[in-house]
Amino acid sequence: MxxxxxxxxxxxxxxxxxxxxxxxxxxxxxxxxxxxxxxxxxxxxxxxxxxxxxxxxxxxxxxxxxxxxxxxxxxxxxxxxxxxxxxxxxxxxxxxxxxxxxxxxxxxxxxxxxxxxxxxxxxxxxxxxxxxxxxxxxxxxxxxxxxxxxxxxxxxxxxxxxxxxxxxxxxxxxxxxxxxxxxxxxxxxxxxxVARQALVATLRHADLLRLDFSILVLHAVLMASFVVLPLALVEPGGLPKEHHWWVYLGALLIGFCGMIPFIVYGEKKRQMRRVLLGAVGLLLFCEVFFWLLGNSLWALVLGMVLFFTAFNLLEASLPSLISKVAPAGGKGTAMGVYSTSQFLGAALGGIFGGWLFQQGGATWVFAGCAVLCALWLMVVIGMNEPPYVTSLRLPLAKAALQDKGLAERLLALPGVTDVVVASEEEAIYLKIDTLVIDRNELERLVSTGAVA
The missing domain is CATH 1.20.1250.20 (MFS general substrate transporter like domains)
Incomplete structure (x- = not known):
């Protein structure tokens, strides 16, 4: 830059x-x-x-x-x-x-x-x-x-x-x-x-909807849990509220370091679906742990370390999955719907977490979050392994825009999985597997018009 x-x-x-x-x-x-x-x-x-x-x-x-x-x-x-x-x-x-x-x-x-x-x-x-x-x-x-x-x-x-x-x-x-x-x-x-021409396709895409549901539940569980976790640290945890920062600092640092090996494994071995399912399962375990065993400071601290490991892993991997799964030229629209789902989840989590706490105390909140996580696990278990592709946007000359067979010829290249020509932008969007096709070579072929 x-x-x-x-x-x-x-x-x-x-x-x-x-x-x-x-x-x-x-x-x-x-x-x-x-x-x-x-x-x-x-x-x-x-x-x-x-x-x-x-x-x-x-x-x-x-x-x-x-x-x-x-x-x-x-x-x-x-x-x-x-x-x-x-x-x-x-x-x-x-x-x-x-x-x-x-x-x-x-x-x-x-x-x-x-x-x-x-x-x-x-x-x-x-x-x-x-x-x-x-x-x-x-x-x-x-x-x-x-x-x-x-x-x-x-x-x-x-x-x-x-x-x-x-x-x-x-x-x-x-x-x-x-x-x-x-x-x-x-x-x-x-x-x-957000491109209006891509909105309908985004809302009909099963795996994108699974990922939208994932971020909605993740932030609902986060907000609901934090209606009660700070109070649980005070009682029964016995930790004054002015000292809570060190719990969050330790849990976040350990959680951040803990999620890195799983991200590396998922990307290198192309097993991100397995990583996603494991993280959701860990979050479910955390909520059940808080529900049944969160009655001491050290139990709460241990639970929060595991919680933030799962949360950090999901927060980092879900946008990457959206980018992989979204069709060519649809990433902005997919991210717009995803972000909307995230904020809606935050609202619902805070509202229902507070209501559950008022009705039945902390155990109701953790039990409700566990039910949400179990439902989430059932939703994402049917997700396909995402394509391991990179989004690419290339400018096109006016002559290339008139070439009706360009998209078809590009799709025939090994490693090119999706192509969309955006005439109004004078550009072309592609999804490519960088292990199969070299990005620089593809750019050269498009810029010189040498696509066979």
Missing amino acids: NATEARAAGGLALVFAFRMLGMFMVLPVLATYGLELDDATPALIGLAIGAYGLTQAILQIPLGIISDRIGRLPVIYLGLLVFAAGAALAASSDSIWGVIAGRVIQGAGAISAAVMALLSDLTREQHRTKAMAMIGMSIGLSFAVAMIIGPLLTHAFGLSGLFWVTTIMALLGMLIVAAMPKASSQRQHRESV
């Missing part, structure tokens, strides 16, 4: 990180500190934890489409401003209802699709995968940091102070966007935006 591209990718990764920090920092603390708010009940705490996901799920795809029409920057600025306003409302509230309203407003600042589209506008084709990987890493890192600094900030400044920090980060995000390089034009790119 050149300096401009690196600056754009780094800046947008930081914007993403600030925003996700604001979303996730409340996760480990709202159950313990939120009960001090007026009118707070376990059910309303759960609603506050997951409320952002509902508006995020509803608005993410529409705002991405709007950004295609009015421009990326207006949508991003407005989204960050709305996010800051929601955080400020939650910070100013002494009641759980104000926090819920603030979280709902935060979720309405749904800028993910617009940010990814802006990244495509600011980076060249050959560097886009690296730029998107930077944003993916920033999201994962922000979750880990949020779980650690959330308890520390809340202990120092209270729940209100935590939301004020979130407000400041959103405003800093606006300054970062303002200082970034400006795109010379908006590019249509089906790998990073």
Whole structure:
């Protein structure tokens, strides 16, 4: 990447990180500190934890489409401003209802699709995968940091102070966007935006739907579990809430290191389906473990280490599986539906986790999560082994666009599994097996018109 591209990718990764920090920092603390708010009940705490996901799920795809029409920057600025306003409302509230309203407003600042589209506008084709990987890493890192600094900030400044920090980060995000390089034009790119022509096929694809269900259940289980886990660390765990950060730090670090060998095995041996099933099975085991044996601090710590190993493994592998399974030119649409499912899962998990906790205590929540994981396992067991392919987008000259047999000839090449010509973009999308066909050679054949 050149300096401009690196600056754009780094800046947008930081914007993403600030925003996700604001979303996730409340996760480990709202159950313990939120009960001090007026009118707070376990059910309303759960609603506050997951409320952002509902508006995020509803608005993410529409705002991405709007950004295609009015421009990326207006949508991003407005989204960050709305996010800051929601955080400020939650910070100013002494009641759980104000926090819920603030979280709902935060979720309405749904800028993910617009940010990814802006990244495509600011980076060249050959560097886009690296730029998107930077944003993916920033999201994962922000979750880990949020779980650690959330308890520390809340202990120092209270729940209100935590939301004020979130407000400041959103405003800093606006300054970062303002200082970034400006795109010379908006590019249509089906790998990073939702393409309406690919939406129906995406919603009918059985394995993509299984992966959408997977991320929905994963985040539902995460949110529901964190309605009760922070409280369980206090009682019966006996760990004061200001010391919870070291549990999360240790569990996340061990979980991150623990998932790496499985990712390497799955990719190198082409056994990602087996890895997915194993991770879901481990998550099911964790919920049953919490349900039956989570009555001491060390049992809870052990369970959380295993939980975060499974969570990190799934959080890392599911987007990769979406990329493999999505048809050529359909990755952006598939990721849009996937992200919507993720936020919907967060909303449902918080709401039902809080309700179950109010009805029957922690055991009901863990039992409910175990049932969800068992259902998830039944859904994904019928999934096919994903194709081990790489997405590729190549520009096409006007003469090549008129070549009606180009797609058919490319599909006849060993290692090319899918081809879509996007005339409106003057480009062609391919899915290729890089162990069979060399990417550089394919680019040369297309650019020179030498496809036999």
